[in-house]
Amino acid sequence: MHFRETDVTGHPARRRARLGMGLVPQGRGVYPNLSVEEQLDLPPGRKNGGSQGSKGTVYELFPRLAERKRNSGSQLSGGEQQMLSIARALRGEPELLLLDEPSEGLAPLVVEQVGEVLKGLKARELSILLVEQNLSLALSVAxxxxxxxxxxxxxxxxxxxxxxxxxxxxxxxxx
Structure with a gap:
């Protein structure tokens, strides 16, 4: 089943993920005691055969995560945690990426980096639903x-x- 063909409001998160939705929650949802590598192994891939969700691809999008792959979530900066949250969502190979306030609490340079990644994902024709108070970021992606x-x-x-x-x-x- 495809998420566009059904009302998903009553479905649990795991079913939404299987239907092609990836969520980057407000607050990031990083596991403090798991390494970056372990967290990237958590989401089940949809096995669409695409490379969008490969570890190599997410490490290319976020080189800093590759450098920190052995560090635990609690050892990451806020920006690195946000990168990890986006990378985890991408590992599920979503057709629709939902982002809730991805720039919240981030330094301007990190906001710019996240914006560049989102623009790149959009250029790859990934559908994005962005909830964002940073008008500059929102207008650069939307x-x-x-x-x-x-x-x-x-x-x-x-x-x-x-x-x-x-x-x-x-x-x-x-x-």
């Missing part, structure tokens, strides 16, 4: 933007339209 306030969509536009519309950015986002 095709379409939905701005929410208290659980309601208050504005919808293409990323290109919103980039050009400084008045709307200021009114809705205070930027």
């Amino acid at each position: 095709d379409r933007v939905y701005i929410m306030n208290k659980g309601r969509v208050v504005h919808e536009a293409s990323a290109g339209e919103l980039k050009k519309d400084k008045e709307t950015q200021h009114r809705l986002l205070g930027v």
Whole structure:
């Protein structure tokens, strides 16, 4: 079964993963006592025959993880933990990658690195659903933007339209 063909709201996480969804949760969900290598061995691959989720591919995307593969999750910086969280999701070879606030608490340089990886994944035609407060990051990755306030969509536009519309950015986002 394909995730686009069914309502997945009631399914457990493992079933969603098997249907092609990868989640990068807010807060990262890194296991503090497992090494980077062990954590990358945890997610079951979907066995689509693709190389998107190979360890080699995720180490190419995040060379720092290859350098730190023997370190435990608790020994990683916040940025390294976020890289690991994204890499773990990619190991499942998702068709849709869901990211919840991937830039939260990260240094600007790391936000830029994560943004470059997301742009590269998008270029490989991986579908991405990004929940993000960092407008610059969101606009660099998104095709379409939905701005929410208290659980309601208050504005919808293409990323290109919103980039050009400084008045709307200021009114809705205070930027």
